[in-house]
Amino acid sequence: MWRKAALVALLALTVGYIYHTNPELPDIILRFIAQAIPQSLSVQHESNAPTLEETISRAWETLITAPTKQWGRIAVGVNACIDVVVSGVGLLQALAVDPGSGQDHDVLHSKDDLKEAFIHYMERGAAAERFFSDKEVFQRIARAAAEYPGAQLYVGGNAALIGQKLASYPEMVVLLCGPVGPKLHELLDEQIIVPPESLQETDEYHLILEYKAGEQWGSSRAPQANRFIFSHDVSNGEMSALETFVASLEEFQPGLVVLSGLHMMEGMGRELWEVRLKEAVIAISDVRNEVPIHLELASMTDRDYMSSIMKEVMPIVNSVGLNEQELLFLSQAGGGPHSDLPAWNSIPDVGRVTDILLWVLEHHGRADPGSEADLTRIHFHTLAYHILATVDGHWGNQRAAVAAGARVASSQACGLQAVDVGKVVLKAPLNFYSSFSDPRESLVLDPSNPVTVWRRGNVSFHLSPVLVCKRPLRTVGLGDAISAEGLLYSELVSQQSSEQ
CATH class of the missing domain: 3.40.1190.20 (Ribokinase)
Known part of the structure; x- marks a missing residue:
């Protein structure tokens, strides 16, 4: 075991020297130093050594x-308002909208604008919120969203x-x-x-189109989970x-x-x-x-x-x-x-x-x-x-x-x-x-x-x-x-x- 410890110590010194000469070292190496090396040196407790996530979570409590x-x-x-939370890709497919290229729109005027803006932000994994100008079209989309399988209503x-x-x-x-x-x-x-x-007598509805990390629609893929919000409110x-x-x-x-x-x-x-x-x-x-x-x-x-x-x-x-x-x-x-x-x-x-x-x-x-x-x-x-x-x-x-x-x-x-x-x-x-x-x-x-x-x-x-x-x-x-x-x-x- 002493050989293993010596090797790890040598590696730590080597990486430490490299970091000293290049402070913009990739995080992956820093994570190895912070996690792998201390765990390897703690011979008696290496199987029980806490992960970085465990260490941070415990420290928060203090x-x-x-x-x-x-x-x-x-x-x-x-x-x-009332949030209607629904699968973004699922709803757009239910609206008979075909996938295509993304494009941002400051204000949404149609289902095509909605599709393009949704794809634009989905490809970036970014949240966004837009106003839908056409009241009647919005109400039709809102009804479809509320009736979509798995749709949920929240504050x-x-x-x-x-x-x-x-x-x-x-x-x-x-x-x-x-x-x-x-x-x-x-x-x-x-x-x-x-x-x-x-x-007031009626509720205001906002539609929340969610997508998951890695979710695919046509040629578009979400790098991380997020949502696209729109309303006529x-x-x-x-x-x-x-x-x-x-x-x-x-x-x-x-x-x-x-x-x-x-x-x-x-x-x-x-x-x-x-x-x-x-x-x-x-x-x-x-x-x-x-x-x-x-x-x-x-x-x-x-x-x-x-x-x-x-x-x-x-x-x-x-x-x-x-x-x-x-x-x-x-x-x-x-x-x-x-x-x-x-x-x-x-x-x-x-x-x-x-x-x-x-x-x-x-x-x-x-x-x-x-x-x-x-x-x-x-x-x-x-x-x-x-x-x-x-x-x-x-x-x-x-x-x-x-x-x-x-x-x-x-x-x-x-x-x-x-x-x-x-x-x-x-x-x-x-x-x-x-x-x-x-x-x-x-x-x-x-x-x-x-x-x-x-x-x-x-x-x-x-x-x-x-x-x-x-x-x-x-x-x-x-x-x-x-x-x-x-x-x-x-x-x-x-x-x-x-x-x-």
């Missing part, structure tokens, strides 16, 4: 501790999904404002308070519940406000969103100053609209939640770092992501010492890892918050209440940089302490890997669950945080 101060009452608005809309997640914690009192029809009201957690003004599109939402806050007295649904206005056309966005800014500004506001973003395609949200809405909220597509689109809309990048190539580069997050906080948040903006926190999530970027002195317990968001992504995607290490896989990079360009810091992911922390100026970054579900059962609402969980473990502080 890291994830509740904040000293809970939110208590949380108000959530304003988009809500939908970012606000309602976040509300459902928050309400799963008995100590939380949750208010939900949005267009709530009879079926949605029936599906909502009984602990959720819905103001009478939010109730005027109530949510006009954010008709916004004023009701803000008016209800005075009586409800929340500790935290969560706002979503701005992306729905994009499909209504520029004339409407220009006016309605200004009204939204006035309404949001009416929320009393001591109550923090979290804004949850979603897929958008209109750069002018995204630019307006960035300039007018972001500075008056405290926190933002978004994924990799939305982050890159923010930069493209505002001429920020890496805005010439057409799309992410597989797992987004941590250095590039960090550059954009810092740019948002410096240009539209309070990272600029002279700024009066309220934005001090961004929760970024992608398939393989999450990052919380916070301006120092405003938020606490962020190690726990980012780890909690990652943990719920790992369990919920597999349809479980807890992480099953046999059903997940680590895809996050084991080494990465704090920036894409110099000066930059070389960082390493430690599985036994899986929240990596670094600073750039007065902004702290907390990164946690995600244990990716090998066979996800449902991807819809995952981002909303991640943001909700991260917020539950976050704490707003009034003095300089001592968190390192």
Whole structure:
């Protein structure tokens, strides 16, 4: 056995030397060092040595501790609907649509537009959401979807999904404002308070076309599981519940406000969103100053609209939640770092992501010492890892918050209440940089302490890997669950945080 140990030690020294001279070593070699070598050296316990996934999952349980101060009452608005979840390929085949080439469409006008946009995003394994302009055609597709074998109806809309997640914690009192029809009201957690003004006679339906990793349709193949969402939703599109939402806050007295649904206005056309966005800014500004506001973003395609949200809405909220597509689109809309990048190539580069997050906080948040903006926190999530970027002195317990968001992504995607290490896989990079360009810091992911922390100026970054579900059962609402969980473990502080 000593020969085996000596060989492994020699190999470790050799690989270590190569890594020292070439820090951009492929992850596969780093994984071998982190996993194979320690297991081989532990002669007595090599059969019982934990995997990287087991090590990370156990470490999360230690890291994830509740904040000293809970939110208590949380108000959530304003988009809500019924999600009809169905196989995307199966539904399109049932609609007698033939496979073909993909093409993105900002707005869908026909079944052919739907097919092309679905294929475009399926081939990239990326999530997207679009407005379907023709009401009658949409209703026919919606009926076909609801009747499709295996179709399922769920609570939908970012606000309602976040509300459902928050309400799963008995100590939380949750208010939900949005267009709530009879079926949605029936599906909502009984602990959720819905103001009478939010109730309406009919439900709004969103169609969720899911696809699995490796699923094939014609010549198109999905690299990973995801979904394509579309709707003809005027109530949510006009954010008709916004004023009701803000008016209800005075009586409800929340500790935290969560706002979503701005992306729905994009499909209504520029004339409407220009006016309605200004009204939204006035309404949001009416929320009393001591109550923090979290804004949850979603897929958008209109750069002018995204630019307006960035300039007018972001500075008056405290926190933002978004994924990799939305982050890159923010930069493209505002001429920020890496805005010439057409799309992410597989797992987004941590250095590039960090550059954009810092740019948002410096240009539209309070990272600029002279700024009066309220934005001090961004929760970024992608398939393989999450990052919380916070301006120092405003938020606490962020190690726990980012780890909690990652943990719920790992369990919920597999349809479980807890992480099953046999059903997940680590895809996050084991080494990465704090920036894409110099000066930059070389960082390493430690599985036994899986929240990596670094600073750039007065902004702290907390990164946690995600244990990716090998066979996800449902991807819809995952981002909303991640943001909700991260917020539950976050704490707003009034003095300089001592968190390192």
